[in-house]
Amino acid sequence: MQTIIHSWFVQGMIKATTDAWLKGWDERNGGNLTLRLDEADIAAFQADFHAKPRYIPLSQPMPQLANTPFIVTGSGKFFRNVQLAPAANLGIVKIDSDGAGYHILWGLEDHAVPTSELPAHFQSHCERIKATQGKDRVIMHCHATNLIALTYVLENRCDVITRKLWEGSTECLVVFPDGVGILPWMVPGTDEIGQATAQEMAKHALVLWPFHGVFGSGPTLDEAFGLIDTAEKSAEILVKVIAMGGMKQTISRDQLIALGKRFGVTPLASALEL
Ligand SMILES: [Zn+2]
Numbered sequence: 001m002q003t004i005i006h007s008w009f010v011q012g013m014i015k016a017t018t019d020a021w022l023k024g025w026d027e028r029n030g031g032n033l034t035l036r037l038d039e040a041d042i043a044a045f046q047a048d049f050h051a052k053p054r055y056i057p058l059s060q061p062m063p064q065l066a067n068t069p070f071i072v073t074g075s076g077k078f079f080r081n082v083q084l085a086p087a088a089n090l091g092i093v094k095i096d097s098d099g100a101g102y103h104i105l106w107g108l109e110d111h112a113v114p115t116s117e118l119p120a121h122f123q124s125h126c127e128r129i130k131a132t133q134g135k136d137r138v139i140m141h142c143h144a145t146n147l148i149a150l151t152y153v154l155e156n157r158c159d160v161i162t163r164k165l166w167e168g169s170t171e172c173l174v175v176f177p178d179g180v181g182i183l184p185w186m187v188p189g190t191d192e193i194g195q196a197t198a199q200e201m202a203k204h205a206l207v208l209w210p211f212h213g214v215f216g217s218g219p220t221l222d223e224a225f226g227l228i229d230t231a232e233k234s235a236e237i238l239v240k241v242i243a244m245g246g247m248k249q250t251i252s253r254d255q256l257i258a259l260g261k262r263f264g265v266t267p268l269a270s271a272l273e274l
Pocket residue numbers: 030031141142143188212213
């Protein structure tokens with residue numbers, strides 16, 4: 001019989017965390033990743049579950065996510081180690097029937113706990129479920145180098161950063177027409193930054209934390225990873241362009257509008273109008 005290590009969701013988490021590590025986005029214990037599952041995904045693997053699942057109360061109840069299982073990265077765990085020891089670095093948690101806490105069904109061995117950004121993830125999941133009629137299942141946080149670098153140089157405004165990233169690569173407007181949200185600098189790992197992130201996630205699939213990193217969401221691990229990868233590629237080009245003395249020419253507003261028309265997306269109006 002297939003064990004849970006070979007399931008699509010454990011293998012998917014291994015691939016996403018390993019790729020993110022190789023990209024240089026997840027030094028030390030930087031970054032965290034959660035994937036919303038269905039009961040049917042985990043039902044076949046109950047033989048692998050802990051005999052006595054630990055129960056952990058949530059700092060903020062999540063009744064909207066009652067009875068929902070997630071696979072998550074662990075607190076203090078290094079992305080580069082996930083491929084070596086999945087059960088030590090990943091865990092499957094299931095929120096209880098009233099949303100007050102969750103049980104650790106599998107993984108997070110040796111008393112490990114889920115990522116300290118769990119409030120930001122769960123609150124963001126709630127908003128993305130609403131924004132996408134249940135399609136989005138993944139929240140990914142990482143320290144994408146060039147996106148972070150840009151937050152030191154560009155005005156920290158959603159419309160400004162969105163417009164620059166759209167200009168940084170032709171594919172961007174098509175991949176993230178809703179633009180990129182941005183928070184003020186805040187202390188990470190708190191309910192407050194979770195709430196602020198989720199508020200932006202209601203409008204944007206990508207949210208920047210200045211001088212820190214990025215949150216991305218999507219229906220699959222591939223889509224969430226690809227979204228961050230696309231924005232980070234554009235950010236890398238912008239960093240090079242700014243380092244070479246700045247843009248001498250760029251994609252015009254009319255050209256951005258034409259792109260949106262051709263690919264059937266509605267670009268964020270405030271970024272288009274700049
Ligand atoms: Zn971080």
